[in-house]
Amino acid sequence: MKSVPSIAARPDAPSPARKPIVEVRGLRYRYPDGTLALDGVDFDLRPGERVAVFGANGSGKTTFILHLNGLLRGEGFIEVCGRRIDRDTNADALAEVRARLGLVFQNSDEQLFMPTVLEDVAFGPSNQGLSPEEASARARTALDQVGMSDAAGKAPYHLSAGEKRRVALAGVLAMQPEILVLDEPTTSLDPPGQRELLRLLRHLPQAILLVTHDADFAASLATRAVFFERGRIAAEGEVREITERFHWSRESE
Amino acid sequence: MRGAHAHVERWSRGASPLHSLDARAKMIALVVLLAAIATTPAGSPWMFCGFFALLLAAIFFARLPFVAMLARAALVLPFSAVFVAMAWWSAGPRAAFPLVAKSFLSVLAALLVAASTPWPRLLDALALLRVPRPLVLVTQFLGRYLFVVTEQALQMRRAAQSRQGVARKTKDLSRHFHAAAGAVGVLFARSSERADSIYHAMVARGFTGRFPAPTAPPFALRDAAFLFFSIAAALAIRLAL
Numbered sequence: 001m002k003s004v005p006s007i008a009a010r011p012d013a014p015s016p017a018r019k020p021i022v023e024v025r026g027l028r029y030r031y032p033d034g035t036l037a038l039d040g041v042d043f044d045l046r047p048g049e050r051v052a053v054f055g056a057n058g059s060g061k062t063t064f065i066l067h068l069n070g071l072l073r074g075e076g077f078i079e080v081c082g083r084r085i086d087r088d089t090n091a092d093a094l095a096e097v098r099a100r101l102g103l104v105f106q107n108s109d110e111q112l113f114m115p116t117v118l119e120d121v122a123f124g125p126s127n128q129g130l131s132p133e134e135a136s137a138r139a140r141t142a143l144d145q146v147g148m149s150d151a152a153g154k155a156p157y158h159l160s161a162g163e164k165r166r167v168a169l170a171g172v173l174a175m176q177p178e179i180l181v182l183d184e185p186t187t188s189l190d191p192p193g194q195r196e197l198l199r200l201l202r203h204l205p206q207a208i209l210l211v212t213h214d215a216d217f218a219a220s221l222a223t224r225a226v227f228f229e230r231g232r233i234a235a236e237g238e239v240r241e242i243t244e245r246f247h248w249s250r251e252s253e
Numbered sequence: 254m255r256g257a258h259a260h261v262e263r264w265s266r267g268a269s270p271l272h273s274l275d276a277r278a279k280m281i282a283l284v285v286l287l288a289a290i291a292t293t294p295a296g297s298p299w300m301f302c303g304f305f306a307l308l309l310a311a312i313f314f315a316r317l318p319f320v321a322m323l324a325r326a327a328l329v330l331p332f333s334a335v336f337v338a339m340a341w342w343s344a345g346p347r348a349a350f351p352l353v354a355k356s357f358l359s360v361l362a363a364l365l366v367a368a369s370t371p372w373p374r375l376l377d378a379l380a381l382l383r384v385p386r387p388l389v390l391v392t393q394f395l396g397r398y399l400f401v402v403t404e405q406a407l408q409m410r411r412a413a414q415s416r417q418g419v420a421r422k423t424k425d426l427s428r429h430f431h432a433a434a435g436a437v438g439v440l441f442a443r444s445s446e447r448a449d450s451i452y453h454a455m456v457a458r459g460f461t462g463r464f465p466a467p468t469a470p471p472f473a474l475r476d477a478a479f480l481f482f483s484i485a486a487a488l489a490i491r492l493a494l
Binding site for chain 2: 066069071091095097098102103105106109110111113114115116119122123124126127128132135155156157171175213
């Protein structure tokens with residue numbers, strides 16, 4: 001029951017004329033131990049676009065997304081929502097970028113650290129300087145958006161993997177970002193959980209960058225894909241085209 | 254599968270007169286009670302009985318299970334054994350008994366507060382009572398990740414058990430010890446990596462080093478009354494008995 005949506009049929013498919021909200025040129029990064037993790041990455045993301053990021057383990061995908069909100073700083077040009085990110089970017093500018101580009105981490109347990117779900121989801125908005133009441137209101141709206149309103153008073157460890165994932169997403173949505181970056185969002189989700197997440201993400205207006213190994217999930221959500229190889233983007237194109245070219249689904253070969 | 258703290262966590266979400274009190278009142282009462290217990294002179298068994306009776310009454314009002322609470326508090330005894338043995342050796346059994354009583358009663362009192370106060374309220378109370386922020390944060394993270402790390406330790410133990418047999422000879426035992434030491438090492442390294450990831454996730458949501466301060470709930474008359482009577486009871490036992 002695989003459905004491959006036709007990309008051309010999407011009414012909201014971005015026109016190439018719109019200015020990118022993420023622009024990366026010649027990004028290089030070397031880990032302190034000397035490993036060259038990124039070796040000249042060029043990448044654009046336009047408003048409303050959903051792009052899948054494929055690549056083998058260790059090809060630089062996660063390192064790449066950690067650069068987009070300044071958690072790692074390499075050499076090269078990065079601009080997010082009109083803000084340059086480099087070694088000189090000050091804390092205020094970074095705070096603004098982090099409010100606009102929301103990162104959902106692979107391991108939800110590492111993102112949910114507050115004692116209750118509501119407090120955790122309100123963590124981002126209160127860091128943005130909202131009052132406790134405003135932050136709570138934002139958090140409730142975001143929880144409602146992901147269908148987790150009933151869990152507001154619960155402790156994170158009482159949630160299932162799928163629920164944790166949705167709460168982690170709410171924690172980022174509560175900051176009202178323009179861009180969502182999701183690192184392996186389908187990990188440890190059962191098929192109904194994956195369908196649920198897919199439905200949820202499809203209804204979001206944000207531009208989405210989806211790092212994943214799951215070719216089917218990516219094909220159902222993304223409009224375009226890039227393929228990382230040894231710290232570079234080796235190819236980009238339509239999702240099915242990329243997965244077939246690199247034999248990137250279970251059925252291929 | 255969960256460890257002992259899961260029970261305390263479940264109890265803390267119960268409903269009772271003690272549960273509904275302000276967490277700050279309970280924290281202050283606890284500190285006073287601990288001071289009273291700690292300063293009790295060695296030759297006064299009636300005082301220990303008084304404190305014990307007071308705590309039993311509180312357990313009753315909190316609708317907590319007596320036997321399970323006493324058993325959990327007794328978990329501290331192996332840890333105080335070293336000091337008890339030293340006291341016995343240098344000054345005889347009359348010096349050892351108060352140490353056993355003090356450590357047991359102190360842990361029972363702390364357990365009672367933990368088992369009758371939801372974790373988030375307890376943390377808020379600490380912050381509102383001006384406990385240094387770093388200390389509250391360390392406690393908060395410890396509480397949150399205790400579950401994650403114990404879960405991981407249990408999984409590692411199961412994985413190890415399913416690959417090794419039962420220890421029968423001394424050689425096997427030393428192999429088991431080796432495996433356990435390795436597991437602890439992995440757990441430690443993993444926790445350190447996890448700390449990095451958690452910090453990244455916090456920074457990604459705009460964390461700048463300051464946590465939003467909790468808002469103070471109103472301190473009701475009944476909270477004040479509880480605080481007054483618990484301090485009065487602790488002092489009465491400590492000074493009068």
